[in-house]
Amino acid sequence: MAQSIYKLVDDLPAKSMTTRMLGALDWVVPGEWKNIVGFENTIRAVTGETDQTRIQRIGERAIHLFNDKSQGYQSAIWLYQTVDSVQKLGGMAAFTNKLSTSFGFLKFLGRITPKSDTTQAVDFGIKTVTEIVAFCKINGIPGDSVGQFVESLADYRHEALMRMAALISVDGLLPLGPEFLDKTLSLLDKTGAGALEGNAAFQKIRSMIPGGNTADQMKFIQKGVGETKNWMGSFVQKHGLTPDKIVSNLRGKISGLDGKLDYVAAVIDMSTNYYEHTGVQSVARSLISRAAAEI
């Protein structure tokens, strides 16, 4: 049984490691993300309503729409939650792999854990595709509409734009460096379907990714990253994003982020759930905005 949408939104933390991390990225997309928590607060923020009778009606219609699985909102939330919770294990693998290259006695771990760059590249690809599929579910378009998704990126706002800024920053630039897009594409090309089969997040969400088999699904992920590359690349340029700039802003807000960039990325990966947090906020926004038009 799916969780209740009002509880998911009511339970969003006002302050957490995730909100501090997102706060530290505010300079990238100034003012776009406000940490709106609570179902009623979200209704007020999205619709501007103050009348309690209307707020109640909008909330009730939103709950009804959410509870009807065919409307796609449940699947979108599930995707955001799943990819985040499972990728924490990915972060662990990246960390273990780093340890194995630093300490000789752990070298054997290098054989059983994936290279961290490959893990990061696959995770990045899966997160990108998760966004595409969730976008399609929320907006009611076919799940493989990469072109429509890419077009709509220009109109991404609020928590959705912040989610993309965080994806680029902490899952792209930090672990993989300034060439993260080309690097991801070439690593995906090199590892092929095998790396997907071994990825826990992929195993969980594979039924939602377009493609009849793992090889096709890998092609879809490559297409997803390939077609969003231009938008992401210009986003990096436009905002002057560099790994050093990102990490110094993060260190200003979160203590204990010492060490090399890829360690910082692994720590962030393990201790935050920004996809889930902002994903719940995005789904709630779309749902409430529709409900307000249907009462």
Added chain:
Amino acid sequence: MYIKQVLGAAALLAVLGTAMLGCRQETSRWEAADKATRGAQDAVSEQAVAGSVFNQFFPKQEGEYDLVFKQEKQGFAQASLQQDSKELAVLSVMDTRSNPAARDKYSNAAESIAGYPLVEAGERTHALLVADRFQVQIQSVDPAFGASSRRDWLVKFNLAGIAEIE
């Protein structure tokens, strides 16, 4: 002395009572609606038309205004009206077959546009009921896009076209 003890005990009870009240979880105002629709498959009527049917009847792009289509679900289509990338309002058409109660508010409508009843629903919203079935609505996002702008833009929908949808 006795009175003091009684007062003390009463005060203690009052404190304990307040503390217990604090511990009891409040029932959410949303719980009943959630329970009533858990596992629902009826949020949208099977008789509602596909949302894609509505798109052609939205106002056309003009001048410095942009119309960006958003959600398109059965019985519902929504677009964002923008000027220089700034969101002014959310425009939508909805088939009230999915939520007939939405029609109730029009029964006392004092105004109309093109013969269709018009209501100001909430502080930022104007809505029309076309052909007793389709709710055409504009909700301001930018407070500067006020009531008169909403009326102006409602007229830009192809209302006659919407009225002819089967």
